[in-house]
Amino acid sequence: MFQIALMGHGVVGSGVAEVFYKNRKSIEKRAGQEMEIKYILDLRDFPGLAYSDKFIKDFETIVNDDEVKVVAEVMGGLHPAFEFVKRCLEAGKSVVTSNKELVAAKGAELLAIAKAKNVNFLFEASVGGGIPIIRPLHQCLAANEIDEIAGILNGTTNFILTKMIREGMAFSDALKLAQELGYAEKDPTADVEGIDACRKICILASIAFGKHIYPEHVYTEGISKITLEDVSYAEAWGGVIKLIGRAKRDENGKVTIMVSPAFVSGESQLASVSDVFNGILVRGDATGDVVFYGKGAGKLPTASAVVADVIDCVKNWGIFKAPFWVAEEDDAVLDYKDTEIAFYLRVRCDEADKALNKAKELFGEVTPLRVPSLTGEVGFVTGIIGEEQAQKAAKAMESAGYPVLGKVRVLDY
Amino acid sequence: MFQIALMGHGVVGSGVAEVFYKNRKSIEKRAGQEMEIKYILDLRDFPGLAYSDKFIKDFETIVNDDEVKVVAEVMGGLHPAFEFVKRCLEAGKSVVTSNKELVAAKGAELLAIAKAKNVNFLFEASVGGGIPIIRPLHQCLAANEIDEIAGILNGTTNFILTKMIREGMAFSDALKLAQELGYAEKDPTADVEGIDACRKICILASIAFGKHIYPEHVYTEGISKITLEDVSYAEAWGGVIKLIGRAKRDENGKVTIMVSPAFVSGESQLASVSDVFNGILVRGDATGDVVFYGKGAGKLPTASAVVADVIDCVKNWGIFKAPFWVAEEDDAVLDYKDTEIAFYLRVRCDEADKALNKAKELFGEVTPLRVPSLTGEVGFVTGIIGEEQAQKAAKAMESAGYPVLGKVRVLDY
Known part of the structure; x- marks a missing residue:
């Protein structure tokens, strides 16, 4: 019997309980183990539920109970979720979460702990809700x-x-x-x-x-x-x-x-x-x-992704199989100002042709865009140009008497 | 070092070799093991390749070599692929395949052997090419x-x-x-x-x-x-x-x-x-x-799915983690004649209204469809009706002097 703890009984948390109890048989079959939710951590009371007896208010009960092998964190927010998850991993429990803020801020640190402890830290529900991604x-x-x-x-x-x-x-x-x-x-x-x-x-x-x-x-x-x-x-x-x-x-x-x-x-x-x-x-x-x-969101789709991760933790107990990445000291990200992309701009003008000529001068080749119902303005799409060049050119358009009314990047897929 | 054998060097097989040698470093990193292709089974000769020395013509070399842990079957066709795969699994080797004919015909039997031998039988490439499904x-x-x-x-x-x-x-x-x-x-x-x-x-x-x-x-x-x-x-x-x-x-x-x-x-x-x-x-x-x-097809997408399965076999050596289903004696499939769906039909007629009235009589409520350029005929969509009822009604339309020119099912998604 694998004991599980749920941290949080909001939209996603209550969905996790719902999916678990509804599809329990096939979930246990897929996990290859009998499973039970032992605790649900929430500061609120939830009387009248079939599982109302499982609610607790003290996190220490979960982290100190060696029977609890897998913890699902569905509280959201960075604190105290981070501290709770970290302590659960350090205590040798696998953790699954739907908390994108937590994973985006602390993923590398938590994955390193999970790997060292040979437990899992899974977060399928953090992106795309029920979409497996x-x-x-x-x-x-x-x-x-x-x-x-x-x-x-x-x-x-x-x-x-x-x-x-x-x-x-x-x-x-x-x-x-x-x-x-x-x-x-x-x-x-x-x-x-x-x-x-x-x-x-x-x-x-x-x-x-x-x-x-x-x-x-x-x-x-x-x-x-x-x-x-x-x-x-x-x-x-x-x-x-x-x-x-x-x-x-x-x-x-x-x-x-x-x-x-x-x-x-x-x-x-x-x-x-x-x-x-x-x-x-x-x-x-x-x-x-x-x-x-x-x-990409919603109670049941997100909950089903959380439960799928729980199944994976149970099925692969003792094998680290989470995605993994490292924290890097130096910044891996290129300054966006040094990147290139195409832009659409929309400028106010009396004469479209003149505005487009100015645009060509400042942005290089442009493709005009016209919306018949919109007068006193013109739109155009640039070629691939630098972000900084685009910013400077937009300012120069303004200085030349063509106020920029809209500016959006243009993708090629 | 994990030794791998490739059975078949056609479009997919040569793609597998290409993807493996191109991305070998990251593949080995993901598998957590060093890997090498030891044999490639093909009746043809492939001189002039960087790996021409790996070609063999006798399947027995593969099945009898205990160093070969994972075999990728990319020959296609039911025979001798089935016999080769079965013998590899029985010899305790994991097998991956892109062969949908094989999996559709013999999946339950091969999965049962794999499970009993605690090896894997994976076939991500058999459906959807490079799409993970x-x-x-x-x-x-x-x-x-x-x-x-x-x-x-x-x-x-x-x-x-x-x-x-x-x-x-x-x-x-x-x-x-x-x-x-x-x-x-x-x-x-x-x-x-x-x-x-x-x-x-x-x-x-x-x-x-x-x-x-x-x-x-x-x-x-x-x-x-x-x-x-x-x-x-x-x-x-x-x-x-x-x-x-x-x-x-x-x-x-x-x-x-x-x-x-x-x-x-x-x-x-x-x-x-x-x-x-x-x-x-x-x-x-x-x-x-x-x-x-x-x-859904193509050399590299399909090959990458095969290689991903190989990685999974290496990474999970000793753990059965393939999908699983059983062969059933009684037929699980409902006779299609007993199922229901909506239909579109197109019939020849002189007067559309009369034809539609006849259609209503035979099919129940119908929604007319008209294509202005098509004269002397009319189209319509039925409600959800039985397959057999639809067949009979279509015949009755014909008998009533409205030849059926087209009939296609209509889905609600």
Whole structure:
């Protein structure tokens, strides 16, 4: 009998209990062991549940109980989750978590402890909810060198952008609707400003490239400045605007990584990822592009990923099989200002031709974009240029009398 | 040092050698062991390669060499692949294969031997080429009950259908082009008639439902009767025609499984899977719909899946971790005639209204479909009805003077 402890009984935690008790038979069959939830740690009371007797309020009960072999941390937040997880690993327990903030900030440190203790630290649920992505990245693509990862990693912003694209809803209205539907928090900053997506692309990049990529080194731009006009220009270009987290490794092992809104071609598999869904593209040297798609959040999808990790911990007791990466002293991330990409810009002007001529002068070759309903302005897409050059050129456009109304990066997948 | 043998040096086999030698360092790092290819079994000679000294012509050399721990079977075909794989497993060697015919026909038998010998039998490359699907199905979705699987599993037919849909190319021309491009064999029967897709959906269903599903029990219909008119009606309906392999389990554990062309809604993630790409939708009770997308065939994608399996065999030496299912005496598959689904039909008629009235009488409620350029005929979509009822009603339409020109199933995802 494998005893398990749950830390946290919020949305994900209660989902874990639900999935466990509902599919227990097949879960135990797959794990090859009988299993039971021994404790659920939560400061609140939950009377009237079939498992109300399992609730405890003191973490020490879990860490000091040698019968507890696997702990599922689904509390969220960095503290005290970090301290609790660290102590559980040090006590020789395997830990699984859905906590992307924890993994993105402390992954290398916790993985090192797990490896030294020969236990596991798994976090499939931390990225993409119920979409299997961590394990395929780590295992199935083991024979590939992974060149690049790009994904729609945040369901809330994708829902907002979908409403803007399909229904012409303004950003603020779409955000309000997302809040009403429970997709966005009261304080939506972490979603809307790309912070959540940043944590997730950091985790994926750390697995793919073997070094801890810290969120604070990643240039991150949210969607709060995206307008319906930008959406129209994207359509005129033949695509849609998505919030994309992406990471790429160059020949010298340096990582280009960024979170920002971006024009994505209508032909791309990422373009058709709508509403609260997530889609993650992995480009391997042998497989080519592989895309994983599904619900990136939600109680049951996330809970099922947590339970799958618990099964893996039970099944592989005594064998370290987590993904692994190291903390590096020197920064593995290339300064985003030294990277290159194409841009879409939208500028106010009286005469489009003159504005486009100025744009050519400052940005090099540009492709004009016109939206018939928008007058007194023009849009264009640049070639691949340096981030710093683009910033300087945009400022120069302004100085030349062409105020920049919108500026979004343009991807080639 | 782990010694490996390759059986077969065709497209996939030469790809395996290429991927192995190219990424050897990171492969060995991931496996945690040094590795070498000791033998390559092929009846042909391959002079001038960096590894030409490794070729042998006698299988006995491999099976009798105790140093060889892992064998990759990439010969294809049922015989002698089956006998070779069986003897390797019985000799205590782990085997990986890309051979869907072998797994679909003999999976349960080979898995039983592998389990008894505590070695592995892995076949990630047998479905979806480089797309990780076998392992996610088996492991990552372990906490789910899988209700349904549906996929575009054959790249050749998807290429042909894409040409028909996008370029209005007739079936025969598209097939010819596929042959010229090397996507289709000289004898395209296995692809075009759905046989290849059938093997793949059988493998996925066997993993998901735990019982061997044999191809000969699966109703299989190819795309050779699909016309450009059908493509137009699908467009009028709001979707596209795809060759779909699908499997579903009912409450009694009986499996509904079929390969056939089908109308797929334009909103579906499967609708945007074009050209030689594959897409596989897995519907779990907790995750909801998860879709895996990528190149379903090709030398390097398939080879990388084989190499990933080899790594897994090396890493987990002594631990059985293959998917597992049992051979069942009684047939797990529901007779397709006893299953229900919606249909699109296209009938010749002088007066569309009269034909539709007859259709209502025979099929129950129907939704008319009209393609302005097609005169002297009408299309319609039925509700969910029994397969047998649909067959009888179609015959009755003919008897009533409305020849059936096309009939394709309609899916709701």
